[in-house]
Amino acid sequence: MAAQPSSILSAxxxxxxxxxxxxxxxxxxxxRENFSAQSVIITGSLVAGAVFESPEKQGLVGFAxxxxxxxxxxxxxxxxxxxxxxVGANLxxxxxxxxxxxxxxxxxxxxxxxxxxxxDALRHPSFPEAQVERLRGEIMxxxxxxxxxxxxxxxxxxxxxxxxxxxxxxxxxxxxxxRIKSMTIEDLRSFxxxxxGPLGMLVVIVGNVKADDAVAQVGHYFGDWLNPxxxxxxxxxxxxxxxxxxxANVVIPGKSQSDIVLGVPxxxxxxxDFQAARMANNVLGVFGMMGRLGKNVREEKGLAYYSYSQLxxxxxxxxxxxxxxxxxxxxxxxxxxxxxxxxxxxxxPVSEDDLEDNKMNLIGGLPLQLESNEGVAxxxxxxxxxxxxLDYLRRYAEMISTLQPTQLQEAMRRYWSTDAFALAxxxxxxxxxxx
Amino acid sequence: xxxxxxxxxxxxxxxxxxxxxxxxxxxxxxxxxxxVGSRNEPTGKTGISHWVEHMMFKGTDEFPAGSLDRMVDRVxxxxxxxxxxxxxxxxxxxxADQIDLALRIEAxxxxxAHFDPEETESERTVIIxxxxxxxxxxxxxxxxxxxAAAFRVxxxxxxxxxxxxxxxxxxxxxxxxxxxxxxMPNNAIGVMVGAFDTDDMLAKIRALYESIPAGQLPRTFxxxxxxxxxxxxxxxxxxxxxxxxxxxxxxxxxxxxxxxKLAALDSILGGPSGPGxxxxxxxTSRLYRALVEKELAxxxxxxISMTVDPYLYTIDATLRDGRTHQEIEAALDTEISRLSxxxxxxxxxxxAKKQARAAFAYSNEGVTGQAFWLAYSEHIESYRLFGEYxxxxxxxxxxxxRDVARKYLQPSRRTVGWFVPVESNGAEEGEDx
Numbered sequence: 001m002a003a004q005p006s007s008i009l010s011a012x013x014x015x016x017x018x019x020x021x022x023x024x025x026x027x028x029x030x031x032r033e034n035f036s037a038q039s040v041i042i043t044g045s046l047v048a049g050a051v052f053e054s055p056e057k058q059g060l061v062g063f064a065x066x067x068x069x070x071x072x073x074x075x076x077x078x079x080x081x082x083x084x085x086x087v088g089a090n091l092x093x094x095x096x097x098x099x100x101x102x103x104x105x106x107x108x109x110x111x112x113x114x115x116x117x118x119x120d121a122l123r124h125p126s127f128p129e130a131q132v133e134r135l136r137g138e139i140m141x142x143x144x145x146x147x148x149x150x151x152x153x154x155x156x157x158x159x160x161x162x163x164x165x166x167x168x169x170x171x172x173x174x175x176x177x178x179r180i181k182s183m184t185i186e187d188l189r190s191f192x193x194x195x196x197g198p199l200g201m202l203v204v205i206v207g208n209v210k211a212d213d214a215v216a217q218v219g220h221y222f223g224d225w226l227n228p229x230x231x232x233x234x235x236x237x238x239x240x241x242x243x244x245x246x247x248a249n250v251v252i253p254g255k256s257q258s259d260i261v262l263g264v265p266x267x268x269x270x271x272x273d274f275q276a277a278r279m280a281n282n283v284l285g286v287f288g289m290m291g292r293l294g295k296n297v298r299e300e301k302g303l304a305y306y307s308y309s310q311l312x313x314x315x316x317x318x319x320x321x322x323x324x325x326x327x328x329x330x331x332x333x334x335x336x337x338x339x340x341x342x343x344x345x346x347x348x349p350v351s352e353d354d355l356e357d358n359k360m361n362l363i364g365g366l367p368l369q370l371e372s373n374e375g376v377a378x379x380x381x382x383x384x385x386x387x388x389x390l391d392y393l394r395r396y397a398e399m400i401s402t403l404q405p406t407q408l409q410e411a412m413r414r415y416w417s418t419d420a421f422a423l424a425x426x427x428x429x430x431x432x433x434x435x
Numbered sequence: 436x437x438x439x440x441x442x443x444x445x446x447x448x449x450x451x452x453x454x455x456x457x458x459x460x461x462x463x464x465x466x467x468x469x470x471v472g473s474r475n476e477p478t479g480k481t482g483i484s485h486w487v488e489h490m491m492f493k494g495t496d497e498f499p500a501g502s503l504d505r506m507v508d509r510v511x512x513x514x515x516x517x518x519x520x521x522x523x524x525x526x527x528x529x530x531a532d533q534i535d536l537a538l539r540i541e542a543x544x545x546x547x548a549h550f551d552p553e554e555t556e557s558e559r560t561v562i563i564x565x566x567x568x569x570x571x572x573x574x575x576x577x578x579x580x581x582x583a584a585a586f587r588v589x590x591x592x593x594x595x596x597x598x599x600x601x602x603x604x605x606x607x608x609x610x611x612x613x614x615x616x617x618x619m620p621n622n623a624i625g626v627m628v629g630a631f632d633t634d635d636m637l638a639k640i641r642a643l644y645e646s647i648p649a650g651q652l653p654r655t656f657x658x659x660x661x662x663x664x665x666x667x668x669x670x671x672x673x674x675x676x677x678x679x680x681x682x683x684x685x686x687x688x689x690x691x692x693x694x695x696k697l698a699a700l701d702s703i704l705g706g707p708s709g710p711g712x713x714x715x716x717x718x719t720s721r722l723y724r725a726l727v728e729k730e731l732a733x734x735x736x737x738x739i740s741m742t743v744d745p746y747l748y749t750i751d752a753t754l755r756d757g758r759t760h761q762e763i764e765a766a767l768d769t770e771i772s773r774l775s776x777x778x779x780x781x782x783x784x785x786x787a788k789k790q791a792r793a794a795f796a797y798s799n800e801g802v803t804g805q806a807f808w809l810a811y812s813e814h815i816e817s818y819r820l821f822g823e824y825x826x827x828x829x830x831x832x833x834x835x836x837r838d839v840a841r842k843y844l845q846p847s848r849r850t851v852g853w854f855v856p857v858e859s860n861g862a863e864e865g866e867d868x
Binding site for chain 2: 036037087134148357367
């Protein structure tokens with residue numbers, strides 16, 4: 001395989017051009033300068049996700065984090081957004097499964113403002129009642145709208161099927177109608193007091209700013225933050241592979257198309273076979289026009305506009321699944337086509353040619369992934385979050401190029417079987433069996 | 436040189452080429468935009484431009500079906516296409532040392548696409564599936580009805596995806612005929628932005644594209660929409676859980692002097708729009724304050740597109756649970772009356788202008804987005820339009836905004852659309868087997 005041209009290698013972020021600093025209170029700051037852009041990007045996270053919720057408080061993290069920019073002890077809702085929008089900046093804070101994440105963008109000169117408001121929202125939220133009630137109504141309307149979304153509903157049902165009820169992945173982090181309705185401001189406040197803190201917080205800044213200045217600014221706005229009550233991530237309950245095929249149909253009247261989600265619990269990002277599984281997934285449902293699944297279900301059979309596979313690969317055993325949107329009368333045919341391709345992956349080693357194509361795809365795609373400040377910031381975040389080392393992207397080509405067809409097949413067999421998976425279909429009422 | 440100036444060239448077959456060197460990353464984006472979209476489609480062939488776009492991925496002699504995806508993905512490139520009201524555009528963004536492949540692909544499929552009958556039939560169901568996917572969203576149905584009511588004569592009246600009846604009946608020969616009519620160098624704009632040398636790249640482009648003969652373009656299919664005199668109303672009643680209101684006002688073409696005034700109005704009313712505008716929030720816009728903060732709606736936005744022919748300025752609101760369509764309309768009307776009756780404050784105007792500057796900076800940071808906006812602007816008027824966007828907004832005054840509000844945001848020039856959900860009992864979760 002051809003080596004990366006030197007022009008590309010020099011554009012890949014690495015230890016020599018990423019500044020990494022640990023603040024005494026547990027915050028890690030990573031900065032990469034890019035003076036060819038006018039903007040600066042900030043991205044990062046706190047150790048405070050839905051894994052800390054109890055099942056009866058499902059949606060708490062999402063609700064609490066959405067409340068942070070509704071008012072602080074120093075600024076009203078209007079002041080927060082006037083300050084940001086007045087300079088063409090944006091800032092968002094969102095609750096995820098394992099983390100509370102944040103991200104923002106502004107012109108380089110406005111980074112202090114961005115960090116100031118981020119700090120204010122994360123550290124000093126006031127949860128004003130009128131704003132919280134307004135937000136509650138918006139969340140509840142959003143949840144009702146999602147009940148009509150076939151892909152969302154198939155995914156939600158699928159999660160319930162492959163993860164046991166005691167596992168946080170069994171639930172969607174955005175909550176459920178009745179639970180959001182009954183949540184109190186005290187619930188939001190106590191979650192914030194208990195879990196928001198600097199331990200394990202990551203801040204990545206990329207763009208038109210001097211690295212030393214950026215580190216100093218993070219220190220200025222976050223350096224004195226402490227929360228002695230903050231808890232580390234709880235361990236995740238075990239997840240067993242499916243023992244058989246399970247099927248559920250979510251009927252949503254009036255829809256034209258059915259959404260299919262078919263899959264299994266997959267490897268975590270920390271798993272030894274993660275790269276092999278990711279490569280297998282690329283062959284199965286990504287490369288070219290959505291890999292072998294796209295070729296079979298879309299190109300050859302003309303059954304779907306989209307038919308692809310997705311490997312979550314986060315901190316825990318996220319889903320490895322196939323997603324397709326098809327005419328309701330074609331669900332059975334599409335499922336058969338998906339099973340044929342899964343079977344091929346399980347029983348035939350990927351050819352050397354196919355593997356070479358996919359290796360080149362993943363390696364060759366790095367320059368595009370790293371073209372934008374957002375792309376660079378996301379890559380630096382992942383290297384730090386998963387402990388990959390800041391030279392990970394520089395080693396990436398070598399690591400990928402050593403993968404063998406047998407490793408892909410072994411990874412497929414570890415997670416998949418055509419006799420044991422979950423299938424969720426959402427859409428109009430189906431006629432006849434789909435399996 | 437980090438960011439070079441733009442050079443414009445016209446090949447001897449009429450193809451317009453725009454080149455801009457950007458050396459901040461080793462990538463290049465190549466776009467070819469054809470001056471054909473749903474605007475050029477007669478009844479019976481609605482959706483034909485979009486379907487032709489799909490067929491362009493189905494192979495030529497040089498790049499047989501399937502090989503295109505493989506070749507681009509193999510080198511880590513990203514490629515796609517889209518069809519709009521006025522144009523159909525194709526792009527490849529590639530590692531800089533692989534850009535020759537993109538140039539070859541686009542030159543080849545400008546004239547050599549197969550339109551194999553079997554592939555055409557297979558794609559028919561894919562496109563129908565694409566439309567069905569859109570139909571799953573309640574707002575698709577509302578949007579379709581609003582356009583059909585707002586444009587009785589002009590082809591902007593149908594959705595870009597096309598009417599289902601046409602998707603079922605169109606033939607391979609009609610598709611191929613559309614391709615042969617519109618895909619030619621004198622109907623195309625090629626734009627490249629990225630890490631290359633202009634002189635060398637222009638020579639490569641000439642070598643590949645200048646030998647493609649110019650063709651005879653058909654007379655533009657353009658049925659001018661008559662003046663609207665009187666409000667039009669549509670109502671969609673379908674299964675759903677949420678209610679929506681859309682106001683769609685007849686708006687001028689992008690080349691009209693009032694267009695930028697309406698864009699500035701939109702920034703104040705609905706939040707930043709235009710190139711890069713999506714990067715900025717809109718929680719301080721007038722409509723957000725009047726509808727979301729007053730707990731009438733959960734979201735509200737405005738939208739105006741740069742189009743060749745006069746199109747629409749739209750305002751979309753998603754109702755908060757328990758609110759009525761009438762309440763939303765009344766609140767929207769109050770805000771529109773304010774714009775017509777009194778001048779916007781200098782502070783609001785300055786904010787809109789600062790936002791436009793920031794948004795423009797954001798839109799200039801990726802080669803793919805820059806190349807797209809340059810092609811889009813060249814098609815509408817001139818590539819300079821993109822660079823001048825912030826300056827043109829700077830020139831808008833408070834009086835201009837009041838004047839265009841009075842001129843365009845009149846009830847007699849609008850179509851009002853309501854989506855009214857009917858009981859569906861929501862999602863029913865079936866049993867596991």
